[in-house]
Amino acid sequence: MNRMPLLLTGIFLTFFSAWLGLVAMPYIHLGRFKPQVDDVTREETPPPFSGEALQGATIYAANGCIYCHSQQVRPLEAGADLERGWGARRTVARDYMRDKVAYFGTSRTGPDLSNIGARQPSAEWHYQHLYQPQVVSKGSIMPAFKFLFEKRRISGQPSADAIKMQPPDEAEPGWEIVPTREGKQLVAYLLSLKRSTYPLPEAPEETPAK
Amino acid sequence: MYNPTYTFIAVAIGAAVVFALFAFYYAARTGQLQNLEEGSKVIFDEKEPVGQPTDAFPGAQPGTVPAKSDSTKS
Amino acid sequence: MAALAEAQPAKPSLADSIDPSTTESLKYKAERAAIDRSLRGPVLCFIGGAIFWLLLGSLFALIASIKMNVPGFLGDSAFLTFGRVRPAHLNAVGYGWGAQIAMAVGLWLMARLCRIEVRHGGLLYMAFGLFNAGVMIGILAILGGQGTSVEWLEFPTYAALVVFAGFALVAIWAVIMFRFRQPGHVYVSQWYILAAFFWFPWLYATANMVIFILPVQAAVQGPVNWWYGHNALGLFFTPIALATAYYMIPKVIGRPVHSYYLSILGFWSLAFFYSWNGMHHLIGGPFPAWLISASVVASIMMVVPVITTGINHHFTMVGHFNALRWSPTLRFTVFGAMCYTLSSLQGSSMAIRSVNQVTHFTHYTIGHAHLGLYGFFTMIMFGAIYYIVPRLVEWEWPSASLIRWHFWLSAIGVSAMFIVLSIGGLFQGFALEDPKISFLTSTNYANAFLWMRSISGIALTAAHIIFASSFALILLHAGVVRRRPTLLDRPA
16 A cells, blocks of 8 residues: 555544544533523533632643542442432533533542532531541542642631641630632532432433332 | 434544545555565565574574573573 | 765745645655754754653552552542542553653654655744643643543643644644655555644544533533544554554565565554444443444454554564564564454454453453553653664663663563453453442452552552663663664764
């Protein structure tokens, strides 16, 4: 085979066909979702993220939570996700239409976080967990994210957003531990993760057989 | 959810297949599928002909294992 | 020799170097040694840069791996949190080492097979500078908290653009070399290299475009992400490594490849099936079934090119297995070729839904990735470096025992890593699939094996340090040349 045009055309076409199938087709199929609007309340599902939560998504990215946590719930027939209580139904493409970048994830060294906002609705819990995972979850190998917090001297009244830790993580007397702005944004993001808690026509609820 | 672009993509993939078949036919017609095995010899020449090994551990002739006595540590 | 040199135009202008139709150069058939010399600077730079990133990447890997055992290790600084060190590792070894060494070996092979000297090699230094600056900016950005957390595309756009520019320059140079090639058969390695240099910029540009520059809705990003992630492996690293194996095995033992026909079949089936891979990373995910099924089918069809290539390499070797004793290059290459067969067949099996259900989110996948990118790709690149560098610097490797240590530490290290991650991953996967077992138990199952992973990682790092010292010593012309080494093929 020495006719180069032939070789080059082949190299081009094989790749182009896959490009059409795996980039162009998904774009057409998955690229233009609109929210479901309730006829009565005019409420939109999936609901939009708050500005703070969207900021939090970049903190999630910057600190690589994705290397241990996924954000996708597989259907009943494809895994034990629902039985583990990680969602009321599988997630579908439309659930992600509000994300700038979706962190589907490929690793489950930690649990799935698609619906963590519904599973752990307490901000305080998240702060304590991020500050020292072993405190709320004994034996956890999740790293502590102390750099999302600031330890500072109490001047006057203690801050309202100071977090309560137990020894040995407790702040010394006269000091307090408060989340930084990034820390608050991250927790706002986590609390807004309720991807498959609302119904969508294309994704009915599934109940695992007990 | 019909979308006219699907038709375009289907036609494009069909055209690519037809084109590929044609290219194959053309290659066969012009003799490009003959003497295929010739191609495997182009990496050899007079200086490094078929049958001549071209690599060895340091301190050995190509195609031989370095002798134990030959201190391979420098 | 003198007559040949006269036929070469005195000093080609840039235009002459780009367009063969403007020069007489086609009449000039370069000597192998002259080709090597024309590439010496740029290729050595690329190899050196690649080894630098290999060492740094190994260090990141060790830190990340130990953090899995001891979460508090180096824990309090933001730079070194697990979620930053791990992508720093991936990008250092994936781009800094992998892509860079692929460029070095690809360029060298291309020049040899086209039988031309590279011209205006100066531009390649620029490519080297751009590429490494891009990787450096990208890694620092990841450590500084600017990473994107889109796997394989963690570099922020400003770094990705610089990386792309460096890569594109090399790709263009490879294509130009190809246009200047000597008439005659085009060897199968050239096809692979040409294709790889054509496919990769397209992949990289599409993925960055669709995900970051003109972002589409997030649901499209998943498919594009894995179309890129898998094809960077399948349509860039794999073709370059196969091109190298198709050259090194026959060349080292001095015997043409068993069946050229099979190699052609292997090439086209790889181009056709591998390009459709990737969506099987999304099995069970929030995407339409047809999309995922397309890749599952393509992934299983990969058995065709893999078996074809495997048979071909094996039958080329038949009767020459003792060559493994005398050739360092061959050892690495054959080890790599075997891992190619193994990791590809494993990959096809992992695309089967029922297997994937267990292995998907576990360390099993990570073991698979190391078998592919280290056992296969990196080992073949090591082999190529052992072949190429003496010819570039006209000096022998300083020490055979350093090479042996490098080989055994790498081979045993990566095999051990693959085995422990696979077993640990299976334990983890089966535990995850059983809702009666608590979540943390699944993590702990894996962690028992992750200790051993760290140890195998230490072996690999030691191998890399040995390798880097060998490389430094040969650059310094250390050791004595004990004979006129025929393998250096000096011009008479």
